[in-house]
Amino acid sequence: MQPVAVTSTPGGCPVAAGKRAGRQTAQAAGAGSKFCHTLPASLRAPLSRAERPGGRNSRLVVANTASLEAQAQQAPPGTPAPKTKYAASAEVVMAAPGVDILRVACTARLPEVEFNLRRGTTTNSYLLKGAGGVYEALIDVPSRVFDVDFAAQLSACGATDTLRHVIITRLTPERLPVLAAVLRTCRQRGIQLSLTNPALQLLNDRAAADETLAQALKGVQIEVVGRGSELRLSAKGQGKGRSLRFIPIPTPRWPDLTAVYSEEDKLLFSSNLFSAHAAPPGTAGGTRNAPRADWGWSEYGEDWKYYFDCMLAPAARQTAAALDKLNINASQARAGGTVSKMLAPLRRLADLVTELTMGADDGVAEPLAVAAIAPMHGPIVRQSLTELVGRYGDWTTAQLKAAASGSVAVLYASAYGNTASLAQAISHGITKAGVAVDTLNLEAAGLDELERALDRCSGFLLGSPTLGGHMPTQVQTALGTIIRNANARQVPCSVFGSFGWSGEAVDMMEKRLKDAGFRFAFDPVRCKFKPTPATLQLCEESGLDLAQEIKRAQKRKERMAAEKLSVAETGSGRALALGRVLGSLCVLTAKDGDAQGAMLASWVSQASFDPPGLTVAVKRDRAVESMLPVGAQFVLNVLAEGKDRPIMKQLLKPFKPAEDRFAGMQVQEAESSGAVVLPDAAAYIECTVSQRMEAGDHYIVYATVDTGKVLDNDAQSVVHYRKIGTSY
Ligand SMILES: Cc1cc2nc3c(=O)[nH]c(=O)nc-3n(C[C@H](O)[C@H](O)[C@H](O)COP(=O)(O)O)c2cc1C
Known part of the structure; x- marks a missing residue:
């Protein structure tokens, strides 16, 4: 993957002078020029079928399609940046020969619902060694909310002298300062930063307003990766290098998510998929040369399941599509694997996905031989690989089946993640009650996707931050679509959102829906900045309430048939004896x-x-x-x-x-x-x-x-x- 020549726009923004199918390379501006706020069209990845207007991931076609970030900038600033620092520790442990983990572990309780099991969390950054045995590539950086100086840790293990590649499988605003520090500290000239297009958009938006970040990006070669992109580590003449293949697996919450596969190691860097939030004492107790052997189902099964329930169950369709794209075959690389047992649920799943997602364009990929999964959070999955992959198939299938008998559409936009946290907690309450959730991030969802979700939903929820006294354009457009949708008018709904001081967005959504005669299942949830545990509890219970109402309605419909059954059951000795x-x-x-x-x-x-x-x-x-x-x-x-x-x-x-x-x-x-x-x-x-x-x-x-x-x-x-x- 050779960088291509770079020229400058009149505004000083760098643009790639050439590109190859499926990816482009850009170089951050040299001294004196500013990193682009919005990517010029020539720099954007060609739209995939799913991203084209009307496609699954297309941007809303509205008069003003500015990103939420840009819309927020039009308003008076004033949001205090989240500065929370959680006590954490860092250590280097071996993941596989030639691959180490620089793991940041934190046992403090973070407020979001996904940390409710109270087992702390770990963020894994992977260090891949090149031909000379030195660290050549870094995959991912942790969030700044942990009080670890990550760049100093990288420096302490010698990586900052030798790193040539930084690969990002998921970017958040909280990770950007850490990424900037890493790029500033690395010594190799022309270091290459590989990331997906949505991640690049976030980077660009932030770099336009953050001089420190813009400075850190100077001289950095930026490689936009997509499906089929490959990155070969180690230059010619230094022996056979590793080849890394990118497999984007976006979800509404994480539109930039990508997995990375190393054929040589049979290692899948799965980003948030197959993650667990767990850092019990001793978790980080591996040593450089001996990875712990006992990270198995009995120890982490509940954490994997809980993570799935919170983060992936509300995006079951996208999770199913991700599993199809990865098509993990654990047994090809491990003796004793049970191919048919593992793949059977995935095949059933693939059938279901085809039934339930119209216009899916990607299909099932060639099987990927995987010996171990290296996720962003929690343990490396080796002993439990077959089991976890199989269970992911089962859990996703169960969600898709639940969706077939009714789901709640959770539609939201969120510039800083606070409204997204509310959406997450509400969704968790809904799925807990056995009702499926269809999550749509309005910033990334297409109009047709929104209409499909509204047509099939048994209830819907709309979430928005207040930015400059308004809801963002994407939410306004969605509201218009909702009000025109015949099915949406018949089902229970509510609204939610985070705000800083005035909070008009929730009031506006509530008023417009109530004026149009929509029926509210629970009172609107308003939250000042970041939700507290009590607010998240309120969200979860609100979701539960709505799901229970939907289930009651479903039950009423089924009553006639069920009555016959219950008469038989009532009369049965089994029920009476019990x-x-x-x-x-x-x-x-x-x-x-x-x-x-x-x-x-x-x-x-x-x-x-x-x-x-x-x-x-x-x-x-x-x-x-x-x-x-x-x-x-x-x-x-x-x-x-x-x-x-x-x-x-x-x-x-x-x-x-x-x-x-x-x-x-x-x-x-x-x-x-x-x-x-x-x-x-x-x-x-x-x-x-x-x-x-x-x-x-x-x-x-x-x-x-x-x-x-x-x-x-x-x-x-x-x-x-x-x-x-x-x-x-
Ligand atoms: C530029 C900017 C403008 C904002 N304007 C408002 C506003 O007019 N009224 C308000 O209540 N909050 C305002 N806020 C605060 C946001 O609503 C608050 O940060 C909220 O938590 C964002 O939710 P989100 O994380 O889901 O995007 C503004 C924030 C920014 C950065």
Whole structure:
């Protein structure tokens, strides 16, 4: 991949004087010239079929198609830059022969919903060695929110003297300062920066307003990569180098996402796919020469699944397309792999995708022989490769199937990621309830894609930041399309958005939809700048509420058929016999920062003497479920005979998202967790979640007992009698 000659526009912006199919090369401006704010047309990648007007990823064809970034610049500035720094550590560990990881690990709890398992996170940057055994290429940089001086770490391991390539599989505003520092610190002249077109657009937008970034890009060769782009490491005469193949796998949240495949290592750098947010103590405990061998399913299965649920389930169609494009064949490179077992779900998935995505143009790629997956977050996937790839197929299939019986369209734009975080939390609540989400980033989605999502949705949500007292153009255009859409008028909806001071966008969206007669499923969610855990909890519960409403409507439709079935089931010995299993009636309460949760629980049982432990079955779509990851504390209030009715009445009321479940009731707080203790209970027990098991439509939560107190020595515990095993 040779850089091509570069000339300058009158404004001093560099443009490539030549290009080759599928990619272009540009060089950042030399001394004195400014990096372009917006790419000149000649520099843009030719549009793929999906990107052409009307294609899946086409930009909205509207009068003003300026990026959100550019629209924000038209307004008075004032947003404080997010400066949060989380304590983190860095270390170099070996990923594979000739490939090291410079891993930044952080055990602090980050606020976004995807970190709810509270296992911290790692960001992996990969260092690839060239023919002389020196570091030649770097894949990815971490976010500046971690208090690690990444460029200094690179320097300490000698990489800044030798790096010739920096490859970006995903760029965010928070990574740009780190990228700038890395480029400034690298010593090799003409270092090459490879990234996709959407990432380059972000880089350009930011460089136009940020002199430090623009300076760091001087002399850097920028290579725009797309499907089929290859990068050969190590120059001629230095032996056989590595060849890296780029496989773009965009999603609405990450339009610039690309995977990178190294044929020589059979290593797939999968970026956010196959990631996990986990950095438990000891995770980073590998050594330079001995990668840990025990990073398996039992240790990380839950983290992989949770990451998928939060980040990829709301983009199931794009995830399916990404899996097709990658078409990972783990067994070709590993003995004992089960090809048919692994590929079968993917084939089924491919069929489903073809059915559900009209106009998909990419098809299934040739199988990719993969020995290990090197993701952006969490462990290298080696032992669990076949299992994780197979499960990704299964999970995606399940989402697509759920989508076939109704989905919620989550439509949003976000310049700085705050509205995107709200969308993520709402989507998580929806998928938790078993309803599919169809996410559309309005900045990247085509008009036809928006119309298709509206035509098939069972509900929709619209999110927007306020920029310069308005919603961005893309949201305004989408709003017009929504108001004209016949199906959208029939289904429940709501709006959400982040703002800085005035927050007009949410009010405008709410007013226009309400004036047009749309029915709101929950109150609009407004959030000042970055959402707090309580706001994210509100979003998740709002999503849950909407999903439950949709499910109720679906159930009503199915009732006639279902009634016949339930008559048979009611009469069956199985259901009646199961109904004879009893539990004591309790109220489980939990607290997470300023968010509170509670539920009635009767599927409770002591489970161990040593340590004293119990299990509670928690339905997957309970709002409090997300407050019960491993390590979280909760309180179990055992209800007392004669005092249980008012408590039950209170908790069985319908609640609005994040509404106080105990408003008007006398409650106390447990000492350690701060969760609600009911003074009228017979006893309360404070527990810590030790393990969770998936059990059909419930999770079995096993918790060890920390403390407990009998509040009324004379009280009898309430036993919850029921007639049949098909309900509580
Ligand atoms: C240039 C600029 C203009 C803005 N204008 C407004 C405004 O008029 N009213 C307001 O409430 N917030 C305004 N904000 C604040 C944004 O709404 C706030 O940063 C919000 O969190 C962005 O959401 P997002 O991350 O989803 O893009 C502005 C921010 C910037 C950078």
